[in-house]
Amino acid sequence: MMNKFTILIFLFACQFSWAQSFQEPTIEQNVLRIIEDFNAHVNNKNLIEIDLYLMDNAQLSRIQHLKADLQLTQITPNELANKNWVSKRYEFVPQVDVRSSFASVYGYYTAFDTNGVKKCGTDYYQLFQQKGRWRIIAYTETIYNTCKSIEPRKTEISLINNTLDEWHGLAAVGDSTYFDYFSSGSFYLGTDPKEVWSLQGFKDFAMPHFRRGAAWSFKNKSRNVHLGDYGHYAWFDEKLDTWMGLCRGSGVMEKQSDGWKIKFYSLTVLVPNSKINAYIKILNND
DSSP states (O other): OHHHHHHHHHHHHHHHHHHHTSOOOOHHHHHHHHHHHHHHHHHTTOHHHHHHTEEEEEEEEEEEEETTEEEEEEOOHHHHHTSSEEEEEEOSOOEEEEETTEEEEEEEEEEEETTOOEEEEEEEEEEEEETTEEEEEEEEEEEOSSOOOOHHHHHHHHHHHHHHHHHHHHHHTTOGGGGGGEEEEEEEEOSSTTOEEEHHHHHHHHHHHHHTTOOOOOEEEEEEEEEOGGGSEEEEEEEEEETTEEEEEEEEEEEETTEEEEEEEEEEEOOOGGGHHHHHHHHHHO
16 A cells, blocks of 8 residues: 555656756747737737627737728727737747736737738737736738838747857867756757756766867758747758758747747667668677
8 A cells, every 4th residue: 555655656746847847938939828819819800809809899900001091990800800910920039028917019920811912010019917917909010012021030940050159169168058058948969869958967867078179069050940930949950060960950830939949859860771771780780
């Protein structure tokens, strides 16, 4: 009986430890989740759900420059949901400002009308938190006459590239601030099947290498970075010159208040298809 009780306590502790490893969303992320859900209901023309995200007497407006006229129009939830747009997505990391019970969100978007014509503009939201729930008190949609490249998106991708280059560079000189580039609760997968590390486990493994003055030198040959809608996360893959030969690193990064952090990273050795049989033979001989 005691053994069963001990096992139950152990399983509960493991479950609690696993749950604790996931970071609670920030206030800013909670606010952006409200905006995401609101826009999903707008795209689905779900007026019942749209109203749940709006304060009573919320102010909705649209600004558009048509020919020589600047039009500022007050709109209803029904008019917002029934505009002739097929899709709408945010093309950069929205700016979020939370002050006490108030929050503001400002973001660039692109969309297409039913004729396939691309539209661009900005959205501005003001929210208020009441009884623990965020709701929209004002929303302004600005529609541009022409679409240009969305520079903030390019800026974020550039920041991610610079962050990863700096991160690899720190390992090459044995600088332990290398580990500050990880998000809490992150994981690192190495090339060995057993190398599935939590951040602390990876740090314990790697610190002896860093104390020698140079851990390892990975040089980037090429990299693809993809920024998710709303800019909470990005994912990437990169080809690296290493002492093991050509490797691929892939991972997920999270936007935090102090910059982009690595949430997950996986390193693999690349084996050409033409050499895979020889590679399998070597493994089978071990």
